[in-house]
Structures are given as C-alpha cells and as structure tokens.
Amino acid sequence: MxxxxxxxxxxxxxxxxxxxxxxxxxxxxxxxxxxxxxxxxxxxxxxxxxxxxxxxxxxxxxxxxxxxxxxxxxxxxxxxxxxxxxxxxxxxxxxxxxxxxxxxxxxxxxxxxxxxxxxxxxxxDRPAIGTVFPTILASKPVLILDVGANVDCRPKFLEQFAVMGSVYSQYVLGTPEPKVGLLNIGEEESKGNEVALRAYQLLQKNHQINFIGNAEGRDVLSGNFDVIVCDGFVGNVLLKFAESLGSVILQILREELPQGLHGQIGTAILKPNLKRIKQRMDHAEHGGALLLxxxxxxxxxxxxxxxxxxxxxxxxxxxxxxxxxxxxxxxxxxxxxxxxx
The missing domain is CATH 3.40.718.10 (Isopropylmalate Dehydrogenase)
Structure with a gap:
C-alpha cells in the first residue's frame, strides 16, 4: 500500500x-x-x-x-x-x-x-461468507461461516472455511488460538451425515487449526467456540434466526416491565443495562459479513x-x-x- x-x-x-x-x-x-x-x-x-x-x-x-x-x-x-x-x-x-x-x-x-x-x-475452492454472532460471554463473539454463499458443501470446503475463519478470528477478532467447531446434530464424532463425518476427519487431522469437535445448535452462542463451520443453507437459516432473536428479546422485556410510575422508574434504572443488551444483540453493531x-x-x-x-x-x-x-x-x-x- x-x-x-x-x-x-x-x-x-x-x-x-x-x-x-x-x-x-x-x-x-x-x-x-x-x-x-x-x-x-x-x-x-x-x-x-x-x-x-x-x-x-x-x-x-x-x-x-x-x-x-x-x-x-x-x-x-x-x-x-x-x-x-x-x-x-x-x-x-x-x-x-x-x-x-x-x-x-x-x-x-x-x-x-x-x-x-x-x-x-x-x-x-469456494469462498464463504462469515459473520460474527454475539455469545453469552460479553467480549467473545463467534464467527460463523458459511452463512449463505454455498448451499451445498463438500467436506474439503468446510475444512477450508475452518482455516480461513481461524485466521480472521485470530488477527481481526483478537482470539489467540481460536477454537473451531463443526455444526452438527450431536457432539459425538459418529453423528451427522456423510459430509459431516468426512469433514470431522479432515478437521481433526488439520494441524493448522484448533479443532475441538462438533458444535450443536445450543453451543452456537455459548462462547465455547470461536469459529463454527457449516454449509450455507444451514448457516443462512441460523443467521436469519439470530437476527430476529435480539428484537424478540427486547420486545419481551418491554412488555414484561411494570407499567405506570413504577415501570417508568424501573425502566430508568435499567436503561443502561437495556442499552448494553441491545448493543450486544444488534447485528448493526457488527455491520457486515466478510467474503472470505x-x-x-x-x-x-x-x-x-x-x-x-x-x-x-x-x-x-x-x-x-x-x-x-x-x-x-x-x-x-x-x-x-x-x-x-
């Protein structure tokens, strides 16, 4: 430059x-x-x-x-x-x-x-769209890829996503040794379809990444993983669900806060907390997805x-x-x- x-x-x-x-x-x-x-x-x-x-x-x-x-x-x-x-x-x-x-x-x-x-x-072989999700750990986001570029993936594509995601997580998101997971229907090595089974083997053998195993849906926002790889079909569904989750939770909070004077006082007290919740869950805070x-x-x-x-x-x-x-x-x-x- x-x-x-x-x-x-x-x-x-x-x-x-x-x-x-x-x-x-x-x-x-x-x-x-x-x-x-x-x-x-x-x-x-x-x-x-x-x-x-x-x-x-x-x-x-x-x-x-x-x-x-x-x-x-x-x-x-x-x-x-x-x-x-x-x-x-x-x-x-x-x-x-x-x-x-x-x-x-x-x-x-x-x-x-x-x-x-x-x-x-x-x-x-195939570029992937990677996007950052918040987790229950305030300072530890998770990078999900692919979230829409490739509806169907071969196992080696998922391996390439893992390597690219690890580099991005380490040098842009500041994660020293990113923990990589494969999105699957169970944490056991034997779970999943043929693509998942073969991808697991490739990821396990790849010494360029810190692969720690399968990640189930409940693990995505847990903070236990820094990078999670999946095909673009599943990733895009996950992305759209996550985008709606923040607004749903905020709406529930608004509806459940007490009404009247007590509600106004309680809302005023909680306002800084609510603002931080919104910032953590709002996809606008992350802006965009990187085409890796x-x-x-x-x-x-x-x-x-x-x-x-x-x-x-x-x-x-x-x-x-x-x-x-x-x-x-x-x-x-x-x-x-x-x-x-």
Missing part, C-alpha cells in the same frame, strides 16, 4: 436505504476512523444525500452508470452491467486504487462480482443496513486491512491446497 490511509470503496447505490444511509455511515467512518472513502454510484444522487456543509475533499465520488437491483439474477446482471456500481467498486480493489470494498446491495451480485473481478485465493476466499477484502452488508451498520462494516474492513488478513490467508496456501474430498 502506497499510503498508510486505508481506502474503502463503497457501493453507494446498493441497499434499501441507498444512497442516503450509505453516505451517512461512510462520512462518519471518514471522520472517526480516518479512512479514505470512495463512494461509487450516481454522482448527483450521492451529492444530494450529503449534508449541506459536507467538505467534498473528505470523500471521492467515483461515477457508475448502473446499479444492480435486488430482483436481478446476480451472475447475469454482473456480466450484463459492467458499469454497475458494485463492479466499479470491485475494479478499484483489483486496480489497487482501494484496499477493500463494501456493499449492502445484492449479496449474490457482490459475490459474483468479487469472483469474476478479484478471483479466488490460491487453494480455495476471494483475492480482496470484501464486506457484504444487510440490504436493510442503515448508517450505524455501514459505519461498523467499514470499521471491520479497516481492521481486516490493517491486520493483513489477505497476506495471512495466502500464507496458509500449503494447507488450503488439501486435495482431500
């Missing part, structure tokens, strides 16, 4: 609240994190979304003539619209004009664009992402760049090139 300033290319046209919330989160990141922001999309819409006194010297607007809609077929749209904002943002990373890319738009299109423009890391396995730092946000989520995703992207995640993943090449199936 020619400069110490981390450069983040942002698909300003992707997401339900684009470009307004995207721009707001990006400007906050510029101010608080000191990153260079490259907003990719329609210049007129981007400028209109900026506050009146915004210093345009703080950001760079990169024009893009098209955008990919949420109902577009991802691969066809990426190929048919070379000047779409997500493609232009990926090209900035490919040309080393940006260090990372973020999009809250069509996740399938973001993945297709990353694969076509950045390519896969050596030794990686492509030759670039790529974060994918939820379509409904608003400014706080955008800010958090940019912060995570900066941390991934600062901690040289790509270089560290490339250093695992001899392990990732496992020919086992």
């Amino acid at each position: 020619a400069s110490t300033e981390v450069r983040i290319a942002i698909d300003a046209m992707g997401g339900d609240h684009a470009p307004g919330e995207i721009v707001a989160g990006a400007l906050r990141a510029r101010e608080e994190l000191g990153v260079k922001i490259l907003l990719v999309g329609d210049p007129q819409q981007i400028e209109a979304a900026m506050p009146p006194k915004t210093n345009l010297a703080d950001v760079e607007i990169v024009p893009a003539d098209e955008a990919i809609a949420m109902d577009d077929e991802p691969l066809n749209a990426v190929r048919r619209k070379p000047k779409a904002s997500i493609n232009v943002a990926m090209d900035l990373v490919k040309k080393q004009q940006a260090d990372a890319v973020f999009s809250a738009g069509h996740s399938g299109a973001a993945m297709a664009s990353a694969l076509l423009r950045l390519g896969r890391l050596k030794g990686i 396995g492509v030759a670039g730092i790529c974060f994918i946000g939820h379509g409904s992402s608003q400014a706080p989520s955008i800010f958090s995703a940019i912060r995570m992207a900066k941390e991934a760049v600062d901690n040289h995640v790509l270089q560290r993943l490339n250093s695992q090449y001899p392990i990732l090139q496992n020919e086992s199936s």
Whole structure:
C-alpha cells in the first residue's frame, strides 16, 4: 500500500436505504476512523444525500452508470452491467486504487462480482461468507461461516472455511488460538451425515487449526467456540434466526416491565443495562459479513443496513486491512491446497 490511509470503496447505490444511509455511515467512518472513502454510484444522487456543509475533499465520488437491483439474477446482471456500481467498486480493489470494498446491495451480485473481478485465493475452492454472532460471554463473539454463499458443501470446503475463519478470528477478532467447531446434530464424532463425518476427519487431522469437535445448535452462542463451520443453507437459516432473536428479546422485556410510575422508574434504572443488551444483540453493531476466499477484502452488508451498520462494516474492513488478513490467508496456501474430498 502506497499510503498508510486505508481506502474503502463503497457501493453507494446498493441497499434499501441507498444512497442516503450509505453516505451517512461512510462520512462518519471518514471522520472517526480516518479512512479514505470512495463512494461509487450516481454522482448527483450521492451529492444530494450529503449534508449541506459536507467538505467534498473528505470523500471521492467515483461515477457508475448502473446499479444492480435486488430482483436481478446476480451472475447475469454482473456480466450484463459492467458499469454497475458494485463492479466499479470491485475494479478499484483489483486496480489497487482501494484496499477493500463494501456493499449492502445484492449479496449474490457482490459475490459474483468479487469472483469474476478479484478471483479466488490460491487453494480455495469456494469462498464463504462469515459473520460474527454475539455469545453469552460479553467480549467473545463467534464467527460463523458459511452463512449463505454455498448451499451445498463438500467436506474439503468446510475444512477450508475452518482455516480461513481461524485466521480472521485470530488477527481481526483478537482470539489467540481460536477454537473451531463443526455444526452438527450431536457432539459425538459418529453423528451427522456423510459430509459431516468426512469433514470431522479432515478437521481433526488439520494441524493448522484448533479443532475441538462438533458444535450443536445450543453451543452456537455459548462462547465455547470461536469459529463454527457449516454449509450455507444451514448457516443462512441460523443467521436469519439470530437476527430476529435480539428484537424478540427486547420486545419481551418491554412488555414484561411494570407499567405506570413504577415501570417508568424501573425502566430508568435499567436503561443502561437495556442499552448494553441491545448493543450486544444488534447485528448493526457488527455491520457486515466478510467474503472470505476471494483475492480482496470484501464486506457484504444487510440490504436493510442503515448508517450505524455501514459505519461498523467499514470499521471491520479497516481492521481486516490493517491486520493483513489477505497476506495471512495466502500464507496458509500449503494447507488450503488439501486435495482431500
């Protein structure tokens, strides 16, 4: 990198609240994190979304003539619209004009664009989307992958996810020796389908990771595991369930708190605690999911992402760049090139 300033290319046209919330989160990141922001999309819409006194010297607007809609077929749209904002943002990373890319738009299109423009890391058969879940231990999140990129997985894909997840957990999430688990229907080695049984053997033999065995559904938020691997079908169901869990718990708390004067006093006393609960369970605090396995730092946000989520995703992207995640993943090449199936 020619400069110490981390450069983040942002698909300003992707997401339900684009470009307004995207721009707001990006400007906050510029101010608080000191990153260079490259907003990719329609210049007129981007400028209109900026506050009146915004210093345009703080950001760079990169024009893009098209955008990919949420109902577009991802691969066809990426190929048919070379000047779409997500493609232009990926090209900035490919040309080393940006260090990372973020999009809250069509996740399938973001993945297709990353694969076509950045390519896969050596030794990686399938990239995986990894996202961070809170656990019952306040300072110990768990990384789950894959949460949607690969509906079906071969055992060696799960092994590769485990290696990539361990690197990310160690160098970005700050876990010294990440404990890896395989999501399964039982903790015994003999449990699961043929894919799970074979994956267990591969993970057990892989000395590059700290594999501690199967993780059942009840273990996901226990804090006993730092990285849990699964196929994208199961992972995506788990992700959507977890996203709803926080709002359900907060709603129950609101309904069960006493009403009237006593309730108002009790709520006032508990307000700091409730705020911390919300922060721990709110997916906006984690911002986005990292697409691990492509030759670039790529974060994918939820379509409904608003400014706080955008800010958090940019912060995570900066941390991934600062901690040289790509270089560290490339250093695992001899392990990732496992020919086992």
